[in-house]
Every structure is written in C-alpha cells, then in structure tokens.
Amino acid sequence: MSAKPLPGFRDFYPAELAERAHVMRVWREVARRYGFVEYDGPPLEPLDLYTRKSGDEIVGQLYNFVDKGDRPVALRPEMTPTFARMVAARANALRKPVRWFSMPQLFRYERQQKGRLREHFQLNVDMVGEADVTADAELLAVAIDMLRGLGLTQHDVRARVSDRRLLAALLARVGVTEAQLPAAYQAIDKVERDPRTVLVERLAGAGVGGDVAERLLDLARLWSVDELRATHGDDAAVSEALDRFARYQAHLTALGVHEWVVLDLTIVRGLAYYTGIVFELFDARGEFRAICGGGRYDTLLKALGDVDLPALGFGMGDVVLGELLRARGLMPSLAPTLDYWLAVEDAELLPVAQSTASLLRRLGHAVEYPLREQALNKQLKAAVNAGAREAVILRREALAGRGEVLVRALSDGQESAHQLGAWLEARIAEAGGAHGVSPA
RNA sequence: GUGGCUAUAGCUCAAUCGGUUAGAGCACCGGUCUGUGGCACCGGGGGUUGCGGGUUCAAGUCCCGUUAGCCACCCCA
Numbered sequence: 001m002s003a004k005p006l007p008g009f010r011d012f013y014p015a016e017l018a019e020r021a022h023v024m025r026v027w028r029e030v031a032r033r034y035g036f037v038e039y040d041g042p043p044l045e046p047l048d049l050y051t052r053k054s055g056d057e058i059v060g061q062l063y064n065f066v067d068k069g070d071r072p073v074a075l076r077p078e079m080t081p082t083f084a085r086m087v088a089a090r091a092n093a094l095r096k097p098v099r100w101f102s103m104p105q106l107f108r109y110e111r112q113q114k115g116r117l118r119e120h121f122q123l124n125v126d127m128v129g130e131a132d133v134t135a136d137a138e139l140l141a142v143a144i145d146m147l148r149g150l151g152l153t154q155h156d157v158r159a160r161v162s163d164r165r166l167l168a169a170l171l172a173r174v175g176v177t178e179a180q181l182p183a184a185y186q187a188i189d190k191v192e193r194d195p196r197t198v199l200v201e202r203l204a205g206a207g208v209g210g211d212v213a214e215r216l217l218d219l220a221r222l223w224s225v226d227e228l229r230a231t232h233g234d235d236a237a238v239s240e241a242l243d244r245f246a247r248y249q250a251h252l253t254a255l256g257v258h259e260w261v262v263l264d265l266t267i268v269r270g271l272a273y274y275t276g277i278v279f280e281l282f283d284a285r286g287e288f289r290a291i292c293g294g295g296r297y298d299t300l301l302k303a304l305g306d307v308d309l310p311a312l313g314f315g316m317g318d319v320v321l322g323e324l325l326r327a328r329g330l331m332p333s334l335a336p337t338l339d340y341w342l343a344v345e346d347a348e349l350l351p352v353a354q355s356t357a358s359l360l361r362r363l364g365h366a367v368e369y370p371l372r373e374q375a376l377n378k379q380l381k382a383a384v385n386a387g388a389r390e391a392v393i394l395r396r397e398a399l400a401g402r403g404e405v406l407v408r409a410l411s412d413g414q415e416s417a418h419q420l421g422a423w424l425e426a427r428i429a430e431a432g433g434a435h436g437v438s439p440a
Numbered sequence: 441g442u443g444g445c446u447a448u449a450g451c452u453c454a455a456u457c458g459g460u461u462a463g464a465g466c467a468c469c470g471g472u473c474u475g476u477g478g479c480a481c482c483g484g485g486g487g488u489u490g491c492g493g494g495u496u497c498a499a500g501u502c503c504c505g506u507u508a509g510c511c512a513c514c515c516c517a
Contacts (some may be wrong), residue, residue, distance in 0.1 A: 004508080007507095007508070007509085060441085061515080061516080077516095077517085078517075108516080108517075110515080110516080110517095111441080111442095111514095112509085112510095113510075113511070113512080114510075114511075116516085116517075120517075122517065289517085290517080292517095293517075315517060316517095319517090320517090343476085345474090345475085375473065375475050376474085376476060377473065377475050377476060377477070378473090378475085378477095379475095379477090380475095380476055380477040381478080382477090383477070384477045384478060385477090385478090391476085391477080393476070406476085408477090410477070413476085413477080
C-alpha cells in the first residue's frame with residue numbers, strides 16, 4: 001500500500017508493457033512505411049530551452065530543478081524544442097524534406113485526471129522543408145494510418161481539420177481586426193464548450209463589437225468548402241485559402257484517408273505557433289480527449305534559432321489512445337510467450353532437458369523447463385500457464401529404449417512420438433540451418 | 441492552483457442502527473494426483489479497513505485534518 005509510484009506516474013507490469021509495446025510497434029512500423037526515421041534527444045534539458053519562447057509561466061507546469069552543477073534544468077515537457085535544435089544544428093546537411101519521428105517520454109507537473117498523467121509517451125512526427133499542402137496531407141495520412149494499423153476505423157475516429165490562414169481570412173472578412181485575432185481564436189476554440197452569451201461577452205471585453213461577434217461565432221457552423229465558398233467566396237483572401245484547402249482535400253482523397261476527415265473551423269489548437277493547417281483526432285463518440293493533434297508551424301524554427309524552414313508535425317500520446325483501444329476491445333492481451341515447455345518424468349532427465357533447451361534457444365525459440373522436481377501434471381499445468389505452444393515430454397523408458405520423446409500441442413492436445421535427434425534436426429532445418437548449430 | 445465525490449486483501453466487492461475474532465469471489469501457492477493441461481473438491485498465505493487525530497463503554501461505520509484516486513474547472517499534451 002505504501003509502495004506506490006509518484007502521483008501521475010505508472011508502473012508497467014508485463015501486461016501493461018505489452019500494451020505499450022503493441023502501440024509503439026505500430027507507430028514505428030507505419031512511420032517506416034512513410035519514410036520517417038527515428039531520432040531521440042535527452043530527457044533532461046536546460047530550463048531555458050522551454051522558457052525562452054513560452055515565458056516563465058510555463059515553469060509551473062514543468063518538472064524542473066537545479067542540478068549539482070547549479071544549472072537550472074527540466075524534464076522535457078514536449079519534444080518540439082529539442083527537435084528544432086537538432087534540425088537547426090544540421091539544417092544545411094539534412095536531405096529535405098526531413099521526415100523524422102520519435103516516441104519520447106514527456107513530463108508535466110500537473111494535477112492528473114482521466115487521460116492526463118504527469119508522464120506519458122508521445123509519438124512525435126515532424127517534417128521540415130516543404131511548404132506545400134502535399135506535405136500536410138502526407139502528415140495527416142500517416143497519423144490516420146497509424147490508427148488504422150491499431151484496428152480503428154473511420155467510424156471510430158474523426159479527424160477534424162482547419163486552416164489558420166483560412167480562419168484568419170474569414171475573421172478579417174467579418175470585421176475582426178488584427179489585434180482582436182487572439183481573442184477571436186479563443187472564442188472559436190470554445191464554441192462547443194461555453195454558452196454563446198458568455199463568448200459574446202468575452203469578445204466584447206476584447207473590443208469586438210456585438211454584430212461582429214455574432215458573425216464570427218456563426219462561422220463555426222459552416223462545415224464544408226462549398227458552404228464557405230457560397231457565403232464568403234467573393235472575398236479574395238478567403239477564396240485563395242479555400243482553393244488551397246480544396247487541394248489539400250484532394251490529396252487526402254488520393255491517399256485514401258478522406259473518409260476520416262471533416263473540416264471544422266473550431267479546431268484552433270492552443271499553441272500560438274501554428275501558422276497553417278491544423279488538425280485534431282477524436283474518437284467519434286466523443287468520450288475521450290483528443291488522441292492526436294498537430295499542424296503546420298512555418299515560423300517556429302526561425303523563432304527558436306536562425307533557420308528559416310517551413311515545418312509541420314503532430315503529437316500522439318499513449319494514454320488517451322490506450323484508453324480508446326481498450327474501450328473498443330482492440331488492445332491485445334499479453335500474448336503467449338513460450339514456444340516449448342520441456343517436461344521431465346524425473347529429476348535425472350533434467351540434464352537432457354537443459355541441453356535440449358540450450359539448442360532450441362540458440363535456434364531462437366523461447367523455452368522453459370521445471371526448475372525443481374514436479375509431478376508431470378503440474379508441469380503440464382505450468383506449461384499452459386506459461387503460454388507454451390507445445391510441451392515436449394521426456395520419459396525415462398521411451399528415451400532410454402527408443403530415444404523417443406512425446407511432443408504435445410497444448411492448444412488441442414494432439415500428441416506424437418519423435419526420435420529426439422530427428423526432431424531437433426527438423427527444428428534446425430526449420431530455422432534455416434543458418435545458426436550453425438548441431439544437436440548436442 | 442480551485443471545487444465536488446471517493447478510499448476495506450493483488451483485483452472486484454460485502455460487513456444490519458456504531459457492537460465484540462472484517463468476509464466472499466477471482467488470482468496466487470499447496471494437496472487429492474507415480475502423474476498427460478484449463479474441471480472438481482480440500483487446504484494455505486495475504487488486511488494496522490490510505491494515514492493521523494477526535495467523539496464513544498465500543499469506530500471499517502460518526503467528526504476533523506492529511507495523503508492519494510476519480511470527475512470537472514484552469515491549462516494544455
């Protein structure tokens with residue numbers, strides 16, 4: 001009872017680690033298919049890497065301390081600054097577009113609740129060096145394919161997509177000034193959560209007039225390029241943004257992921273550095289927090305260093321995704337791990353079992369045998385509990401007389417007798433004979 | 441950082457109005473079983489009732505504090 005992990009931190013027992021490994025395996029595999037390569041950075045960074053652009057208020061959300069060399073440091077709360085530093089340092093040498101991914105463990109000192117801990121593993125997928133919406137489409141496609149790879153469908157997950165440039169043009173059209181943009185973004189972002197009267201009031205506080213506020217909030221009701229073109233398409237800036245968005249949608253269609261995607265102007269993303277297309281992935285029933293979020297941040301690399309390259313990326317955490325997969329019955333349980341269980345009739349046969357196990361293990365099989373004297377039925381029970389595929393039963397009489405062992409398939413109880421030597425030769429042949437081993 | 445709810449075995453839960461040695465199922469270990477697995481039966485280990493105070497003849501139960509968890513806010517991932 002007393003020995004528990006810190007609040008918001010998790011122990012990964014084998015069953016839970018198997019789940020994490022499953023998710024990470026799919027992340028890696030799908031990233032590979034899209035040509036992304038894996039990188040990593042330090043889990044501990046200088047504090048100012050995070051305060052430089054975000055200001056000091058972020059410190060309240062960080063796991064930070066002063067190390068023994070008097071350096072202010074923090075456990076990384078996000079990967080983007082590290083990524084930006086690494087790319088900037090070798091910007092000229094990297095082949096463009098850069099396609100990198102990472103799955104860092106990130107830390108935030110925050111009150112934990114459902115879907116939010118103080119630590120999580122977050123897949124980060126980023127591209128640098130391509131400004132066209134082809135890259136935006138590629139990025140969303142890889143995110144969707146990862147969910148597909150985990151067994152989810154377009155009925156389970158909705159990708160809600162917007163474009164900051166489109167939204168900015170629409171807001172300008174309805175009368176929002178440059179200075180009022182942040183307040184307008186925030187109001188749009190909150191349309192689903194807060195009552196309209198509250199939003200109008202808040203906008204008024206930011207100097208946005210009542211009629212402008214009403215027209216601004218009405219924008220969130222428009223759900224398609226066609227609707228937007230019909231109502232606001234006569235504005236040149238809006239029209240240009242709509243053309244770009246339509247091309248983006250065409251790319252998504254060609255990539256086979258359009259059925260997952262809807263235009264949704266209320267997707268703004270909290271982070272100020274997004275400059276173009278932004279998206280969030282939600283479960284379709286709305287039971288969970290966002291599974292994934294990202295977008296284009298063309299000016300961030302320049303702001304953090306002096307490399308001026310367009311960039312875009314997303315993050316996908318293991319916590320909410322895991323909750324969704326479990327709720328939909330898509331999280332595989334701990335798979336049986338053993339290929340063979342070598343059962344012995346009595347302890348004198350143990351050396352035979354051990355040398356047999358040694359050979360099978362060199363061939364790459366997972367093998368166990370009883371570590372103490374146990375009745376045969378206990379051993380078979382143990383074999384089943386260990387998740388073994390087959391039991392190899394060594395009995396004194398059969399082994400001494402005919403050199404035979406019994407191989408029993410534990411799934412259906414099918415049993416057959418084999419010469420031990422011949423059976424092992426068959427295992428070696430099966431393994432391709434490439435391991436350079438011969439029967440002991 | 442703010443508010444609401446909750447806390448009994450590894451897990452899910454029970455324990456009458458406050459009543460005397462806190463129970464059950466699952467899981468784990470052993471036995472029946474010189475013997476070929478998931479069954480059955482029997483047995484075993486495992487609890488300072490989150491922690492600390494208080495009220496009472498008596499507290500798992502009522503009160504206060506504290507810690508943790510859940511939910512929401514804030515904020516974001």
